[in-house]
Amino acid sequence: MGFGTLDYFIVAGYLVAITLLGVLTGGKQKSSSDYFLGGRDIPWWAACFAIVATETSTLTFISIPGLAYLTNLNFLQVTLGYLAGRIVVSFLFLPSYFRGELSTAYQFLGERFGPRVRRTASVTFMFTRVLADGVRLFATAIPLAILLRASPAWASWSQEEIYIASIVVMAGLTFAYTIVGGIRAVIWTDVVQMVIYLGAAVAAGIFLLDMIPGGWEEAARSIAPLGKMEIFRTGASGAAGGFFSDPYTLAAGLAGGMTLSMASHGTDQLIVQRLLTVKNLPGAQRALIWSGVIVMIQFAIFLFVGLLLFAYYGGASLADLGVLKADEIFPKFIIERMPSGLSGLIIAGLLAAAMSTLSGSVNSLAQVTFTDLFLPRSGGPVSPERQMSLSRRLTMVWSAVLVGVAIFFIYAGSRVLVEIALGVASFTYGGLLGLFVLGRLNRRVSGNGAIVAFFTGIAVMIVVVNSGAAGWTWFTLIGGIATIATGMLFGIFSGGGTGHNRHSEGPHAAR
Numbered sequence: 344m345g346f347g348t349l350d351y352f353i354v355a356g357y358l359v360a361i362t363l364l365g366v367l368t369g370g371k372q373k374s375s376s377d378y379f380l381g382g383r384d385i386p387w388w389a390a391c392f393a394i395v396a397t398e399t400s401t402l403t404f405i406s407i408p409g410l411a412y413l414t415n416l417n418f419l420q421v422t423l424g425y426l427a428g429r430i431v432v433s434f435l436f437l438p439s440y441f442r443g444e445l446s447t448a449y450q451f452l453g454e455r456f457g458p459r460v461r462r463t464a465s466v467t468f469m470f471t472r473v474l475a476d477g478v479r480l481f482a483t484a485i486p487l488a489i490l491l492r493a494s495p496a497w498a499s500w501s502q503e504e505i506y507i508a509s510i511v512v513m514a515g516l517t518f519a520y521t522i523v524g525g526i527r528a529v530i531w532t533d534v535v536q537m538v539i540y541l542g543a544a545v546a547a548g549i550f551l552l553d554m555i556p557g558g559w560e561e562a563a564r565s566i567a568p569l570g571k572m573e574i575f576r577t578g579a580s581g582a583a584g585g586f587f588s589d590p591y592t593l594a595a596g597l598a599g600g601m602t603l604s605m606a607s608h609g610t611d612q613l614i615v616q617r618l619l620t621v622k623n624l625p626g627a628q629r630a631l632i633w634s635g636v637i638v639m640i641q642f643a644i645f646l647f648v649g650l651l652l653f654a655y656y657g658g659a660s661l662a663d664l665g666v667l668k669a670d671e672i673f674p675k676f677i678i679e680r681m682p683s684g685l686s687g688l689i690i691a692g693l694l695a696a697a698m699s700t701l702s703g704s705v706n707s708l709a710q711v712t713f714t715d716l717f718l719p720r721s722g723g724p725v726s727p728e729r730q731m732s733l734s735r736r737l738t739m740v741w742s743a744v745l746v747g748v749a750i751f752f753i754y755a756g757s758r759v760l761v762e763i764a765l766g767v768a769s770f771t772y773g774g775l776l777g778l779f780v781l782g783r784l785n786r787r788v789s790g791n792g793a794i795v796a797f798f799t800g801i802a803v804m805i806v807v808v809n810s811g812a813a814g815w816t817w818f819t820l821i822g823g824i825a826t827i828a829t830g831m832l833f834g835i836f837s838g839g840g841t842g843h844n845r846h847s848e849g850p851h852a853a854r
Contacts (some may be wrong), residue, residue, distance in 0.1 A: 379714070398607070398700075408813075409672050418642060418646060422600065422635075424597045460778065467774075468611065488764050541692075542692070565654055609636075642708060781793060792833035
């Protein structure tokens with residue numbers, strides 16, 4: 344047991360191999376369309392796998408088993424909402440994205456509401472993505488830092504220096520193939536990385552079953568009376584306000600999961616970019632809907648691992664296990680109990696989950712900056728050579744920014760800052776979703792009304808989140824409703840009208 348030479352070899356081999364794979368699969372890019380959209384000929388199933396890999400981070404890998412350890416299978420209710428939300432996005436938003444050869448989700452807002460709304464949405468996306476993925480890069484470096492700290496070669500380094508080295512190594516390898524290979528490299532490495540981290544989770548589950556005397560039958564017999572196998576819960580206990588404060592009822596899971604998925608997969612360029620790499624609308628719809636099915640299976644696997652951990656440790660408390668948070672239970676088991684070779688596979692799976700998110704993040708950040716902020720102000724045609732040069736420079740800039748944010752969290756020394764960064768989407772997703780719904784379904788709202796509605800939605804969410812009046816699954820729905828209601832009222836009392844001509848976006852806006 345423990346992390347041995349073979350495990351170090353597996354982790355190092357994975358990092359080198361995935362970097363080479365990204366460089367080799369990227370091919371040659373001749374324009375920004377090649378670099379950011381892969382020539383729009385990516386197979387739908389590859390885009391589907393890339394979507395799943397992109398939305399799965401190290402935090403997901405370790406947190407979901409911990410959630411099942413503490414609670415039960417109620418989280419699967421949320422995944423039903425995730426699937427429902429993707430179906431809605433497939434038929435409500437995607438047709439607009441494939442009409443007119445759009446490159447980013449925010450171009451649609453520009454055509455509908457004008458350049459100010461487009462820029463507002465783009466900057467909001469960048470702010471959200473940098474904070475959230477800077478934290479994810481910091482979290483990704485934790486297992487690598489633990490491994491380096493255990494090596495005598497790093498004995499003279501301080502803990503902060505080891506963390507910085509871990510962040511630079513992870514970011515450097517990930518961003519190397521992203522800068523060279525563009526979105527093609529990102530997607531094809533995502534496909535491999537999804538197989539690796541899911542394979543690692545399945546391997547951990549099989550090993551746990553073998554470690555528990557009596558296997559699954561005995562595990563189920565011990566945990567079923569405790570309600571650990573419960574999936575659906577239709578009501579909320581306590582006062583009337585408990586209906587909204589409890590995030591894991593069936594209503595919260597379906598409504599909250601659906602609206603969260605609509606926002607993350609219909610308005611967030613990190614996901615929309617992958618859909619736009621597919622040749623046509625039917626292919627993108629298949630990719631998005633099937634990603635919801637795979638995500639349900641994926642979360643079921645992670646939750647199953649958490650139940651097996653509960654059975655293996657006999658339901659021991661966090662204090663008895665010597666951990667501070669449930670997130671630490673799975674990593675503790677990996678380091679202490681997994682046999683040599685399998686430990687390396689699991690750590691490689693952790694790194695795979697993280698690298699897939701980070702590579703997609705930096706590529707989408709560069710694309711939004713180039714397409715939504717630079718091109719509309721370029722003043723004329725941009726040669727393919729300059730497009731490629733600027734695209735790669737922007738990728739390098741955003742890579743450096745993410746590294747800087749991750750390093751900041753090393754020295755910040757505050758869990759509150761991390762929680763704010765991870766929860767920033769709670770404030771913005773509802774507003775963004777509301778904007779897209781208004782743009783798609785209500786022609787009376789003007790650009791000014793859209794701006795007012797968006798910031799009203801964010802203001803409402805600040806109050807709701809800080810008050811603790813609702814569980815996290817309700818956040819996007821509440822913010823979206825506030826945005827839509829404000830926009831509709833503004834449209835009624837201001838006289839309505841689209842109030843926008845497409846030429847104000849600039850001659851290259853839809854490229």
